[in-house]
Amino acid sequence: MFSACLHTKSILLWLIPILFAALFGIVNFIIHVNKSETSKRSDSKVSLFAGMLAGGITGVAISLATYIPYMMIILKILATAFASFTCLSLIIALANNILLGEPKKLLNAIKILAGFFYLESNNQGFFLQVMRGISRFTWELMQTITGNIYCQLRNAFGGVDKVVYFGGASFSIKESGDGSGISLGNNIQANIPGAYNKVAGELLLMHEYGHTFDSMRFGILYLPVPGLASLISAYRNVYNKATGICTHDSYWTERRANRFAARYFKRCGINWTDYDTPNRFAYYPRYK
Ligand SMILES: [Zn+2]
Numbered sequence: 001m002f003s004a005c006l007h008t009k010s011i012l013l014w015l016i017p018i019l020f021a022a023l024f025g026i027v028n029f030i031i032h033v034n035k036s037e038t039s040k041r042s043d044s045k046v047s048l049f050a051g052m053l054a055g056g057i058t059g060v061a062i063s064l065a066t067y068i069p070y071m072m073i074i075l076k077i078l079a080t081a082f083a084s085f086t087c088l089s090l091i092i093a094l095a096n097n098i099l100l101g102e103p104k105k106l107l108n109a110i111k112i113l114a115g116f117f118y119l120e121s122n123n124q125g126f127f128l129q130v131m132r133g134i135s136r137f138t139w140e141l142m143q144t145i146t147g148n149i150y151c152q153l154r155n156a157f158g159g160v161d162k163v164v165y166f167g168g169a170s171f172s173i174k175e176s177g178d179g180s181g182i183s184l185g186n187n188i189q190a191n192i193p194g195a196y197n198k199v200a201g202e203l204l205l206m207h208e209y210g211h212t213f214d215s216m217r218f219g220i221l222y223l224p225v226p227g228l229a230s231l232i233s234a235y236r237n238v239y240n241k242a243t244g245i246c247t248h249d250s251y252w253t254e255r256r257a258n259r260f261a262a263r264y265f266k267r268c269g270i271n272w273t274d275y276d277t278p279n280r281f282a283y284y285p286r287y288k
Contacts, residue, residue: 012066017059024055024133027117031165050119050126054133061138082145086113089152104162108155108172111163115170115187116148124168132168132186132216139219140185146223147184154189166199167264169212179204183211183257184227200268203275203282207254210261214253226253245278250285258286 028051032044065071093109096102116136119129136144151172154160160172169186177191181204188208199205215222230253237248248254261284262272275284 013063016063017056020059020062021052021056024058024117025049025052027051027114028119031114031118032121046126047119047121050129051117051133054119054130055117057130057134058137061134065138078141078145082149085149086152089156092156105155105160108160108163109152111165112148112151112155112160112170112172112187115151115163115165116144118165118168118170118186120168129168135216135219136186140215140222142220143215143222143227144185144187147182147187147189150182150184151187151189159189159191162196164196164199166205167209169209171199171205171208173205181205181208183208183215185215186212188212200265200270203284206261206265206270207257207284209264210257210259211253213260213264214256226256229253243278245283249283250288254284255286255288258284262286 025048029044029048032047062075066075090106090109090113093105097106117133119133121129124132151160151163151170154172154174155163159174161175162173164171164173169188172187172189173196174189174191175195177193179191179193181188181190188205188211190204190208192202192204196202199209211226214226218225230248230251233248233251233253237246239246258272258275262270265272272284272286275282276286277283
């Protein structure tokens, strides 16, 4: 029995990386073939290899992690929570499709799920795309899982109009929203004020994308440190009606996100100095 257990474990050790590599590579490839906002025609083949490599290395890391005490329990809890909420959201989306003849919710749900395996294409080098793919399922695993569950639930209960891919992130967008948003791993849910046009140029989406760089830097500390601090700041937010400025706008986590976003979106022709000054419509300061 003991040897049988060892045998099963060694098979899993090989199987998980192979399955993960295939899944990551194929889904990333399909997304790039169907074009994310940042992909070029030549990106498809690269995306297959980048996804396979990221998936293979992640699979090995997950397999090895099961040997760390208590890690198996943590992974099981995360996997169970993810599977339960995702199934619930998919069932709601499917019922919506069958009973109301509305396919949008189901399509969004599938896109949110596939977004797990979507990597940045032409704006970052091959090595960095692979690194971000590995980081997503290891160092940033907590926010990756919670973010995906959050977006699925928002979609299931009517909080998402469309899902778009940009720069390795999956954006679940609600149009005509209140300007709020949340960024968890590569999952972004944003309630943009007007209609969606594209990510580059839409301040809220660019700002939320800026948070993804902190997710990569803080890793397992992202939720308890900047995440919790930002949540408390947003809860204690004070809105100044005369100036249209909120105290949360210039909180340190928000300024950091704006600085990352300014640096990234410069290549798209965005000049962030326009948003540094208090303005009724757009105030996303980088500095105090
Ligand atoms: Zn923010």
